[in-house]
Every structure is written in C-alpha cells, then in structure tokens.
Amino acid sequence: MKNQGGNDNRQHNTIRYASAILAPLAAAFGPLIEAGVLPFANMTSDVNPGLIFGLSAAWLTLGLLSFAKVKSMGGWRVGAVIGAYFVLMSLQTWIYGSLWSPFSVLWLLLLLITFVIFNWRGFWIGGGVYLGAAIVSIVLNHQSLAMPIAYEIISVILLLIASVTTAAIYSSQRASHKDLQMSQAREALERDRMLTLINNITDAVFSINSQGQVRTYNSAALNILDTNQKIDGKSINDLMQIEDEEGGSIDVFAELSKDKTIRKREDLIMRLGDDDLLRLEATFAPVQGSGLKSDTPDSYVLILRDITRVKSLEEERDEFISVVSHELRTPVAIAEGSLDNAMILSSRGHHDQSSEAIAEAHRQVIFLAKMVNDLSTLSRAERGISDEAELIDTIDLAHQLHREYVAQAEEKNLQLNLDVIGRPGNVFASRLYLQELLQNFITNAIKYTQEGSVTIRFKSDGDRVRFEVADTGIGIGKADLKKIFSRFYRAEDYRTRETSGTGLGLYVSSKLARKLGCTIDVQSRLNHGSTFGFSLPIDNNH
Known part of the structure; x- marks a missing residue:
C-alpha cells in the first residue's frame, strides 16, 4: 500500500510537470513558426494557420x-493523458515535416515523461509511437524536406539513443535513491530498536563521541542526572561532576579514553547537594568503528549503576557483624568462666559455690538466647518473611496480649491494665509483626517498672487505630531519647544497667514499625514512666 501510494504520487507529479512544461512549449511551437521566430523549421507552406492555432x-x-x-486521476486516466500527448505530438510531426528541428527536444521530453510514469515498458511503446510517427512524416513530406532523408533518419536514431541513455541514467539514479532510502529506513529501524532496548535498561547508558559529547542516552541517564532536558551534544564532563572516595575530582572523558579495553570502577561518587550523594559503579567501554585502519576508538559507552544502597548495606553489615561480635564476646566469656569455676569448685567439693557459678552461666545463656531471638526477629523483618497481611480484630488482640503477660507482671507485683476505648476497629497488617512490636513494648515496660502499673491501651483515632503501652517505670532522659532506637544502645542510667537487655529490642521495633508502615512516637520523663505508641489505618474493605 505504501509503495502504491508512492507510485501514484510520482505519476501525479510527473503529469503536473508535463502539463506545466511540455504542453506550453508544444502549444507555442506553431505560433512561433507563423511569427517567423523559428524560420529554420521545415513546415509545409500550405498548412492552414487555423489548424496550427487549433492544435496549440x-x-x-x-x-x-x-x-x-x-x-483525481487513476491509472487509466494517466494513460489516456499520455496517449493524448502522443497523438498531438504525432500530428505536429506530420504538419511540421522535418524531424531535424527543435521540435525533436519535445519528443525527447515526452519519452522521458513516459518512462518516469510507466517505466521501460511504457518507454518502449512510446518509442515505437515516435518511430512510427517519424516514418509517416518522412513518407508524407519527403518531397518538401529541406534536409536530406538521411539526416532525418540520423535525427530519429540520435533522439532514440539520447532518450534511451537518459532513461537508463535516470533508472540507475532512481534505483540508487531507492537503495539509499531503504538503507536509511533500516538504519532508523535499528536505531529505534536500540533506543527501545537501552531505555528498558535500568542502568544509565551514555553513548559519547570522540570529542566527549553525548550522542545517545536512555531514560535512566536522565534520572541519574535528575533532569528532563535534552543532553544531546553536551559535554559529559559538564553534565556530571564525579569524584573518588578520597574526594579527588574525576575527568569522566579522560577515564573513558585512557584505555582501549573495557574497565569498571566502583569507587565513584556523584554529589547531588551538600548532604546528598550517589555511590556509582561505572563501566568505561571504548567502541572501535568498523572499517577504520586506526585502532583508536571513535566513540565510547559509559554505563552508570547506582550502588548507593548496596554500599550502605555492605557498610551496615560490616558494622553490624563487628558490633554483634563484640556484644557476644562478653556473655560468652562470662559463661565460659563461670562454668570453668563451677567445674573447679565442684571437683574440690564446694558444691554451694559451684551452684552460684552455674546460675551465673545460666543467666548469660539466657541473655544470649534473648539476643539470638532479637537477631532472628530482625532478620525476618529485613527479609520480609511472614509479612503477609491479614485482617486483625484489635479487641481480640488486646485481650490476647493481656492474658499472655498478666502473670509476668504479677511476678513483679505490677498491675497490668487493659484499656480498650470504644470499638477501635480492625486493621489489615502482618499479625506477626504487629504482635512482636507490641510484645517488645510490653516486655520493656514490665522490665523497667519497679512498682506501679503497665497499661495496654487501644483506641480509635479518627480513621486510624491508636496502639499504646504506658508504664510508671524509671522513664528515659532527654539525652537518651534520640538514641534509644540505635542498635545495641542502652541508657547510662544505673537502673537500666541493673536489668539484663540486649540493646536490640527498640532497634528491632523500629524495623517492624517501618514494615508495618507506621512510626513509633515516645513520650517519657525520667522517674515518671514512658508511653510508646503508633497508629495504623482502620480497614473497612475486608
């Protein structure tokens, strides 16, 4: 369909040119002869001028x-118009007589027009018409010809040769032009495919020429540069300021062109502001153009990957392992020493003293078990294990938590209160995460409260459910409030140090809260108790 449309356009344009050029020239030929402007024409003298002007x-x-x-012309109408042109040209040939005249140029033009529209088949038919018209003209006008018949025949032959040669040249040019268009179309298609491919790559990709200017890029490249503007033709060094981990400036184009092999660096930093930065992994790839004698790359590809989170996790992991190793070393050493003492005392018959050493080792094992449990909870939260959400009846949950911890509170002579205000409603969340978060608050409240009470409070707060655990315990100082959610942090208050704790409880709680999509708020005064709370949206859709 597309090719047919192109043929129609070519036919219409050719007819338009023929109408604008050939027809006026052919119409003017006869009157110019009558006026004596073309005295060399060999028109017979007995032709009626009315016939000449009628033909014009x-x-x-x-x-x-x-x-x-x-x-509005279809295929057959175009053929009819060209046929009419041949009829008029044949009539003029017979009237003017001599073929050795400027009129031959019009025949040449008509034959070329026929070739453009109908290709070689139409050209040969048109050539046959011309040859027939020439033969008839020679036969009819042989007695009145000013030039020898041989000259007329040579004129016909030369015109045919000229028209065939011109048509062949045009055909060759048209074929070359068609090949060029097809090549350009294939190139455009390949470019579109390449752009589609690189735009689906999450890494930032830049294609850079030998002058360091950006030629092609993907959407991830704009994201990493934080811009929506076009960057074609811009210098890669002007677009980004890169430095290494020591703060030294990096010339990106120099890094690209310094080597002829693919290289990778993971120590690059791009600053986005005073306090914000991206940690980048960069791949520098030279591209050798095909058919070039020189081995110098003519372009380069730069691939940038944001590894900020990966680097942060690596650093956090290393720090975490270091801190956990330190925190585990002390209870393990105490338990080991206590058991050694117990063995020695037992071997000497001091069973009462060995029992005390065993009890101390047991306390350290219990501490280690708590730390392992906290680490397990933290691991589940970080990996998203058991985070399937379900509909939770908050009233049933409140009574369940109260039943679980009332005995533990009574052991310390504490009153565990349950305060459910109204009907708080249901929430849609991970039951495991919500229970562990509330359990951490309740166990901490009981642990750090020497007298008084602990209150579990659920209430409606607009379109959310408010969860709170309040105690009358030792409270938290202002200096410690900003640090209580840090790993292994324990307040300096001596009363805190008197109780066993891993320093991971509230850190794990903050992770669980983030998984639940909420934020923990704390209200506390030293020696006046603390209240830990958060809220979740009420679910009305399940």
Whole structure:
C-alpha cells in the first residue's frame, strides 16, 4: 500500500510537470513558426494557420485540464493523458515535416515523461509511437524536406539513443535513491530498536563521541542526572561532576579514553547537594568503528549503576557483624568462666559455690538466647518473611496480649491494665509483626517498672487505630531519647544497667514499625514512666 501510494504520487507529479512544461512549449511551437521566430523549421507552406492555432489550443486545453485534475486521476486516466500527448505530438510531426528541428527536444521530453510514469515498458511503446510517427512524416513530406532523408533518419536514431541513455541514467539514479532510502529506513529501524532496548535498561547508558559529547542516552541517564532536558551534544564532563572516595575530582572523558579495553570502577561518587550523594559503579567501554585502519576508538559507552544502597548495606553489615561480635564476646566469656569455676569448685567439693557459678552461666545463656531471638526477629523483618497481611480484630488482640503477660507482671507485683476505648476497629497488617512490636513494648515496660502499673491501651483515632503501652517505670532522659532506637544502645542510667537487655529490642521495633508502615512516637520523663505508641489505618474493605 505504501509503495502504491508512492507510485501514484510520482505519476501525479510527473503529469503536473508535463502539463506545466511540455504542453506550453508544444502549444507555442506553431505560433512561433507563423511569427517567423523559428524560420529554420521545415513546415509545409500550405498548412492552414487555423489548424496550427487549433492544435496549440488543444495542447493548452489538455495541459490545463490535466494540471487541474491530476489528483483525481487513476491509472487509466494517466494513460489516456499520455496517449493524448502522443497523438498531438504525432500530428505536429506530420504538419511540421522535418524531424531535424527543435521540435525533436519535445519528443525527447515526452519519452522521458513516459518512462518516469510507466517505466521501460511504457518507454518502449512510446518509442515505437515516435518511430512510427517519424516514418509517416518522412513518407508524407519527403518531397518538401529541406534536409536530406538521411539526416532525418540520423535525427530519429540520435533522439532514440539520447532518450534511451537518459532513461537508463535516470533508472540507475532512481534505483540508487531507492537503495539509499531503504538503507536509511533500516538504519532508523535499528536505531529505534536500540533506543527501545537501552531505555528498558535500568542502568544509565551514555553513548559519547570522540570529542566527549553525548550522542545517545536512555531514560535512566536522565534520572541519574535528575533532569528532563535534552543532553544531546553536551559535554559529559559538564553534565556530571564525579569524584573518588578520597574526594579527588574525576575527568569522566579522560577515564573513558585512557584505555582501549573495557574497565569498571566502583569507587565513584556523584554529589547531588551538600548532604546528598550517589555511590556509582561505572563501566568505561571504548567502541572501535568498523572499517577504520586506526585502532583508536571513535566513540565510547559509559554505563552508570547506582550502588548507593548496596554500599550502605555492605557498610551496615560490616558494622553490624563487628558490633554483634563484640556484644557476644562478653556473655560468652562470662559463661565460659563461670562454668570453668563451677567445674573447679565442684571437683574440690564446694558444691554451694559451684551452684552460684552455674546460675551465673545460666543467666548469660539466657541473655544470649534473648539476643539470638532479637537477631532472628530482625532478620525476618529485613527479609520480609511472614509479612503477609491479614485482617486483625484489635479487641481480640488486646485481650490476647493481656492474658499472655498478666502473670509476668504479677511476678513483679505490677498491675497490668487493659484499656480498650470504644470499638477501635480492625486493621489489615502482618499479625506477626504487629504482635512482636507490641510484645517488645510490653516486655520493656514490665522490665523497667519497679512498682506501679503497665497499661495496654487501644483506641480509635479518627480513621486510624491508636496502639499504646504506658508504664510508671524509671522513664528515659532527654539525652537518651534520640538514641534509644540505635542498635545495641542502652541508657547510662544505673537502673537500666541493673536489668539484663540486649540493646536490640527498640532497634528491632523500629524495623517492624517501618514494615508495618507506621512510626513509633515516645513520650517519657525520667522517674515518671514512658508511653510508646503508633497508629495504623482502620480497614473497612475486608
């Protein structure tokens, strides 16, 4: 369909040119002879001038009609117009007699027009018509010809040779032009495919020429540069300021062009502001152009990957392992020493003292078990294990927590209160995460409260459910409030040090809260108790 549309356009344009050029020239030929402007023409003297002007009028009428109606012409109408041109040209040939005249140029033009529209098949038919018209003209006018018949025959042969040669040259050029268009179309298609491919890559990709200017890039490249503007033709060094981990400036284009092999660096930093930065992994890849004798790359590809989170996790992991190792070393050493003492005392018959050493080792094992449990909870939260959300009846949950911890509170002579205000409603969340978060608050409240009470409070707060655990315990100082959610942090208050704790409880709680999509708030005064709380949206859709 596309090719047919192109053929129609070519036919219409050719008819338009023929109407604008050939028809006026052919129409003007006869009147110019009558006026004596072309005295070398060999027109017979007994031709009626009315016939000449009538023929000119026919040319003009045909030219105007075909020019005006060219867009509505189908295939057969185009053929009819060209056929009419050949009829008029044959009549003029017979009238003017001599073929050795400027009129031959019009025949050449008509044959080329026929070739453009109908290719070689139409050209050979047109050539046959011309040859027939020439033979008839020679036969009819052989007695009145000013030039020898041999010259007339040579004129016919030369015109045919000229038209065939011109048509062949045009055909060759058209074929070359078609090949060029197909090549350009394939190139455009491949470029579109390449852009589609790299735009689906999450890493930032830049194609850079030998002058360091950006030629092609993907959407991830704009994201990493934090811009929506076009960056074609801009210098890669102007677009980004990169430095290494020591703070030294990096010339990106120099890094690209310094080597002929693919290289990778993971120590690059791009600053986005005073306090914000990206940690980048960069791949520098030279591209050798095909067919080049020089081994110098003519372009480069730069691939940037944001590894900020990966680097942060690596650093956190290393720090975490270091801290956990330190925290585990002390209870393990105490338990080991206590058991050694117990063995020695037992071997000497001091069973009462060995029992005390065993009890101390047991306390350290219990501490280690708590730390392992906290680490296990932290691991589940970090990896998203058992985070399937479900509909939770908050009233049932409140009574369940109260039943679980009332005995533990009574052991310390504490009153465990349950305060459910109204009907708080249901929430849609991970039951495991919500229970562990509330359990951490309740166990901490009981642990750090020497007298008084602990209150579990659930209440409605607009379109959310408010969860709170309040105690009348030792409270938290202002200096410690900012640090209580840090790993292994324990307040300096001596009363805190008197109780066993891993320093991970509230850190784990903050992770669980983040998984639940909420934030923990704390209200506390030293020696006046603490209240830990958070809220979740009420669910009305399940």
